[in-house]
Amino acid sequence: MDGGKADMETALATSSKAPFRPPAEQPIETVIQSLLRLPQLVKIHQPNNKIFAENLGLFRKALSAIWEERQIFNLRAHRGRFYMDSQKLALPPGPVSVTAQKLMEFLDKRGLFGFTFIRKEDMKDEDVVDFIRAVNQCSSQEKPAEWLRETLSESWARPLTDSDFKIAFVFKESADGSKVQGRPLVWNSGTRTLAVKARKSYSRAMAVLTSVETKLMEGGAVSLAKSRRVVQDMVESLFEDERLLLNLSTIRDYDDYTCTHSVNVAILSMCLGRRLGLSRVAVATLGLSGLFHDLGKVDIPISLIRKTDRFTPEEYEEVKNHSLFSFARILQINADHRFKTRLLQAPFEHHLGVDLGGYPNSEFNAPMSLFGRIVAIADHYDALTSSRSYRPVPMNPEQALDIMTSAAGKSLDPLLLKVFINMVGIYPIGTLLVTDTREVAIVAETPPDAVDARPLAFLMDRKDEGIIRGEMINLSDTDEHGQFLRNILRCFHPSDFGINASDILL
Ligand SMILES: [Fe+2]
Ligand SMILES: [Fe+2]
Numbered sequence: 001m002d003g004g005k006a007d008m009e010t011a012l013a014t015s016s017k018a019p020f021r022p023p024a025e026q027p028i029e030t031v032i033q034s035l036l037r038l039p040q041l042v043k044i045h046q047p048n049n050k051i052f053a054e055n056l057g058l059f060r061k062a063l064s065a066i067w068e069e070r071q072i073f074n075l076r077a078h079r080g081r082f083y084m085d086s087q088k089l090a091l092p093p094g095p096v097s098v099t100a101q102k103l104m105e106f107l108d109k110r111g112l113f114g115f116t117f118i119r120k121e122d123m124k125d126e127d128v129v130d131f132i133r134a135v136n137q138c139s140s141q142e143k144p145a146e147w148l149r150e151t152l153s154e155s156w157a158r159p160l161t162d163s164d165f166k167i168a169f170v171f172k173e174s175a176d177g178s179k180v181q182g183r184p185l186v187w188n189s190g191t192r193t194l195a196v197k198a199r200k201s202y203s204r205a206m207a208v209l210t211s212v213e214t215k216l217m218e219g220g221a222v223s224l225a226k227s228r229r230v231v232q233d234m235v236e237s238l239f240e241d242e243r244l245l246l247n248l249s250t251i252r253d254y255d256d257y258t259c260t261h262s263v264n265v266a267i268l269s270m271c272l273g274r275r276l277g278l279s280r281v282a283v284a285t286l287g288l289s290g291l292f293h294d295l296g297k298v299d300i301p302i303s304l305i306r307k308t309d310r311f312t313p314e315e316y317e318e319v320k321n322h323s324l325f326s327f328a329r330i331l332q333i334n335a336d337h338r339f340k341t342r343l344l345q346a347p348f349e350h351h352l353g354v355d356l357g358g359y360p361n362s363e364f365n366a367p368m369s370l371f372g373r374i375v376a377i378a379d380h381y382d383a384l385t386s387s388r389s390y391r392p393v394p395m396n397p398e399q400a401l402d403i404m405t406s407a408a409g410k411s412l413d414p415l416l417l418k419v420f421i422n423m424v425g426i427y428p429i430g431t432l433l434v435t436d437t438r439e440v441a442i443v444a445e446t447p448p449d450a451v452d453a454r455p456l457a458f459l460m461d462r463k464d465e466g467i468i469r470g471e472m473i474n475l476s477d478t479d480e481h482g483q484f485l486r487n488i489l490r491c492f493h494p495s496d497f498g499i500n501a502s503d504i505l506l
Pocket of ligand 1 (some may be wrong): 294
């Protein structure tokens with residue numbers, strides 16, 4: 001097809017990056033074909049019909065193949081092209097392109113832009129049939145897109161409608177007279193679903209930890225199943241988008257300090273573990289270890305835990321026992337012994353220090369384990385940056401990292417600390433932020449008094465001639481209830497969108 005080829009060439013010439021060109025027989029192509037074919041087939045065949053079953057099988061196989069790499073993906077039509085997430089698909093000329101064109105018309109008639117497909121572990125054929133039938137039924141509704149959105153709001157496959165694209169734009173830039181087309185920046189329901197999922201995992205982790213602590217104190221049997229599941233969910237979110245979890249770790253709940261602290265330590269440890277290239281399995285074990293690092297605090301009198309003044313030397317000796325107590329409490333959990341052994345070390349060592357100068361004092365002089373070193377860094381950081389009974393005003397990350405840097409080589413591992421600082425690192429100037437208010441902003445600076453290193457940033461506005469700099473916002477601004485007006489949801493490097501930060505900032 002000449003038209004297709006010409007379009008491809010234009011795209012290549014105008015895009016700042018070459019479009020994504022999948023080799024033959026890509027699963028996404030099967031998805032496109034299935035989305036056109038299955039709604040037709042389901043009208044004329046029963047689901048047990050051989051032809052229908054074959055096509056349904058192909059669709060499911062293609063979805064599974066894509067889900068192996070990402071939990072969620074979007075197939076989206078935009079200006080006559082299909083995108084998989086933010087990558088433009090360069091479909092091979094021929095039947096696939098023809099099908100894609102027809103699918104676009106099909107979607108357009110119903111006011112749809114595409115679909116989000118969310119990995120479903122126990123998917124059945126009926127789930128696919130339900131989805132396909134709903135797609136067919138929507139055409140007879142007054143407002144097909146809205147109806148379908150409502151009907152499939154809890155489904156593994158959800159339609160993308162115009163409300164998902166409030167800030168979608170493609171911009172033009174004319175350096176040396178030539179047009180440059182950036183990747184469309186899209187706030188999509190996939191991102192939102194991930195954010196909601198991550199938030200849910202956080203509150204479930206809090207609930208699971210509280211129940212483990214209560215059961216231990218009451219002397220009841222405690223199993224690991226729920227804790228493992230919730231940590232596993234977090235690992236999934238983490239490998240999908242580190243920022244979502246990292247931002248969640250800034251949750252500070254003063255009343256429930258120990259619990260939020262433990263969940264934060266679990267998250268920060270997992271993020272650092274991932275940065276160090278640990279496998280998903282190792283990251284999950286590390287997360288559980290972090291979650292339980294202060295479990296022994298259930299054995300310390302609550303009056304000490306809540307104390308607002310400095311500890312007396314005797315009280316401090318008592319508090320120092322908590323790492324040993326954590327070790328003992330983990331032993332009480334019903335779980336496979338070998339697995340439990342892997343969880344024990346970090347809680348035991350988290351106050352020991354790489355120079356072994358901390359506590360518990362023991363004959364045990366082996367170097368600290370990797371998990372112990374990681375949890376110690378996460379523990380220090382969260383403790384310093386959250387408000388505690390004796391320090392109601394938390395430190396900002398910069399101050400905290402300064403203090404931690406001075407502890408490098410003593411209580412903290414200097415190399416791991418470097419990786420950690422890089423990770424939590426303060427948003428660099430020029431970073432593109434997507435906020436939960438569906439705005440896009442570019443970081444201008446981080447004032448020294450910023451809350452949680454929340455920067456000042458310029459909103460990005462769109463005018464006919466391209467992107468322009470809008471109003472300056474302060475991400476530390478709060479409403480009358482002390483809630484942040486905006487939270488950072490995702491960060492991008494400006495070059496991802498062909499933006500030259502200095503063009504906008506200077
Ligand atoms: Fe501790
Ligand atoms: Fe701790």
